[in-house]
Amino acid sequence: xxxxxxxxxxxxxxxxxxxxxxxxxxxxxxxxxxxxxxxxxxxxxxxxxxxxxxxxxxxxxxxxxxxxxxxxxxxxxxxxxxxxxxxxxxxxxxxxxxxxxxxxxxxxxxxxxxxxxxxxxxxxxxxxxxxxxxxxxxxxxxxxxxxxxxxxxxxxxxxxxxxxxxxxxxx
Amino acid sequence: xxxxxxxxxxxxxxxxxxxxxxxxxxxxxxxxxxxxxxxxxxxxxxxxxxxxxxxxxxxxxxxxxxxxxxxxxxxxxxxxxxxxxxxxxxxxxxxxxxxxxxxxxxxxxxxxxxxxxxxxxxxxxxxxxxxxxxxxxxxxxxxxxxxxxxxxxxxxxxxxxxxxxxxxxxxxxxxxxxxxxxxxxxxxxxxxxxxxxxxxxxxxxxxxxxxxxxxxxxxxxxxxxxxxxxxxxxxxxxxxxxxxxxxxxxxxxxxxxxxxxxxxxxxxxxxxxxxxxxxxxxxxxxxxxxxxxxxxxxxxxxxxxxxxxxxxxxxxxxxxxxxxxxxxxxxxxxxxxxxxxxxxxxxxxxxxxxxxxxxxxxxxxxxxxx
Numbered sequence: 001x002x003x004x005x006x007x008x009x010x011x012x013x014x015x016x017x018x019x020x021x022x023x024x025x026x027x028x029x030x031x032x033x034x035x036x037x038x039x040x041x042x043x044x045x046x047x048x049x050x051x052x053x054x055x056x057x058x059x060x061x062x063x064x065x066x067x068x069x070x071x072x073x074x075x076x077x078x079x080x081x082x083x084x085x086x087x088x089x090x091x092x093x094x095x096x097x098x099x100x101x102x103x104x105x106x107x108x109x110x111x112x113x114x115x116x117x118x119x120x121x122x123x124x125x126x127x128x129x130x131x132x133x134x135x136x137x138x139x140x141x142x143x144x145x146x147x148x149x150x151x152x153x154x155x156x157x158x159x160x161x162x163x164x165x166x167x168x169x170x171x
Numbered sequence: 172x173x174x175x176x177x178x179x180x181x182x183x184x185x186x187x188x189x190x191x192x193x194x195x196x197x198x199x200x201x202x203x204x205x206x207x208x209x210x211x212x213x214x215x216x217x218x219x220x221x222x223x224x225x226x227x228x229x230x231x232x233x234x235x236x237x238x239x240x241x242x243x244x245x246x247x248x249x250x251x252x253x254x255x256x257x258x259x260x261x262x263x264x265x266x267x268x269x270x271x272x273x274x275x276x277x278x279x280x281x282x283x284x285x286x287x288x289x290x291x292x293x294x295x296x297x298x299x300x301x302x303x304x305x306x307x308x309x310x311x312x313x314x315x316x317x318x319x320x321x322x323x324x325x326x327x328x329x330x331x332x333x334x335x336x337x338x339x340x341x342x343x344x345x346x347x348x349x350x351x352x353x354x355x356x357x358x359x360x361x362x363x364x365x366x367x368x369x370x371x372x373x374x375x376x377x378x379x380x381x382x383x384x385x386x387x388x389x390x391x392x393x394x395x396x397x398x399x400x401x402x403x404x405x406x407x408x409x410x411x412x413x414x415x416x417x418x419x420x421x422x423x424x425x426x427x428x429x430x431x432x433x434x435x436x437x438x439x440x441x442x443x444x445x446x447x448x449x450x451x452x453x454x455x456x457x458x459x460x461x462x463x464x465x466x467x468x469x470x471x472x473x474x475x476x477x478x479x480x481x482x483x484x485x486x487x488x489x490x491x492x493x494x495x496x497x498x499x500x501x502x503x504x505x506x507x508x509x510x511x512x513x514x515x516x517x518x519x520x521x522x523x524x525x526x527x528x529x530x531x532x533x534x535x536x537x538x539x540x541x
Binding site for chain 2: 023024025026027028047050051052053054055057059060068070072074077079081099100101103104105112125126127128129137138146150151152153154
């Protein structure tokens with residue numbers, strides 16, 4: 001995988017949904033939606049390239065927890081953001097045996113959202129205290145919860161204005 | 172963790188921290204020792220955890236500006252830069268050209284003082300007390316320059332969406348130029364005093380075997396990564412702000428030990444000085460603040476903004492929902508990933524070498540704990 005195009009071509013073998021996005025607007029190059037069953041194959045594929053795991057994070061939506069994995073490449077500009085919805089029992093397979101750095105990031109995600117990473121070697125609280133395991137501080141209250149559409153970028157309606165949502169109020 | 176009895180009675184547990192001079196913050200490392208050798212170092216985090224990400228979600232976005240400075244207290248301006256950058260990117264706002272230059276100038280000054288503190292402290296950790304007195308003399312000059320324009324000496328809250336809060340003046344430019352030539356005149360002294368010191372070299376040469384594969388597995392970034400021969404610097408790899416307009420090198424070494432990380436950082440001081448010089452020469456006229464709506468709402472959608480902090484890659488990932496409060500903000504901090512490789516890196520190492528490794532990683536604990 002020597003270029004962004006070859007990375008996209010490699011993803012087609014899994015196969016995963018890849019979308020090229022505008023770096024100037026989004027700050028990353030590829031957005032990927034994964035099924036939880038594809039997660040490990042996806043990580044193993046990236047492991048064969050010059051990729052590193054930047055972080056693992058979560059997002060609480062009406063449909064459940066959306067876990068995102070950001071990878072970037074040491075060799076060429078290719079930052080990618082992969083989203084996986086946690087399974088019905090709020091769990092996902094670990095990738096800590098593929099990218100060892102995921103170990104702490106997954107523990108952090110468990111701290112903040114309660115997502116269980118299956119087969120994780122040591123899923124103890126990392127940033128929270130041991131007795132705060134049930135706190136899950138980043139879960140939203142029901143009235144604050146939004147669905148995916150509410151946080152999805154409204155695609156360009158007119159070509160001339162790239163950011164339509166900026167409103168001027170008593171400026 | 173298996174009990175000591177299972178592993179043999181000669182193993183014992185040593186607690187390093189949470190209050191320890193060479194952890195530079197409240198970090199605790201549980202060391203399973205065999206004599207003087209560290210068999211299993213396990214960092215324990217969270218002593219300084221403040222849940223900045225929750226704070227970001229529970230207040231309008233401008234109220235988070237001061238928080239950005241309180242994660243990594245040594246590169247507050249670079250954290251400022253990342254935060255205003257991500258809001259600007261999401262909202263589709265552009266800062267004025269002069270503001271972008273001022274951001275780069277102040278960020279590089281911030282990077283320099285971070286590297287100078289690290290230089291003094293690394294050598295201090297290894298038992299030499301004198302050099303920190305010299306590096307702090309240099310560092311004071313930067314703090315004085317920055318204090319005049321930002322109003323603070325450590326936890327800066329200087330950058331705003333659309334620009335910076337206060338324009339720099341001729342006095343600032345003049346003092347920064349004076350500082351550049353001062354710092355250049357000091358580097359040969361550090362070379363003789365520290366780099367060439369045989370005791371220092373023996374303490375860090377061939378200690379810590381960082382390699383590109385380990386970097387990929389753990390997400391290593393920053394000078395330690397560049398010490399393994401990978402020329403990866405966000406300022407060059409994913410250029411932000413006005414960095415593409417400057418001519419500077421990305422120093423690399425190939426040995427991947429603590430000495431390599433040391434040499435990379437020292438050479439980065441010169442590169443930052445070069446960027447400063449060029450930025451001061453090219454500094455455009457004009458306003459230091461763009462016209463930004465008074466009540467700016469974050470549009471629905473998400474954006475990332477990655478910047479190069481003195482310790483590596485810092486990423487803000489902001490998700491907006493159309494209100495003025497972020498729906499989610501993830502902050503990826505470099506020291507978190509860099510520290511996570513400690514158990515693998517330091518297994519079987521002498522206790523005194525562990526201090527050298529942690530010093531080379533240049534850890535800032537409040538950044539890890541957030």
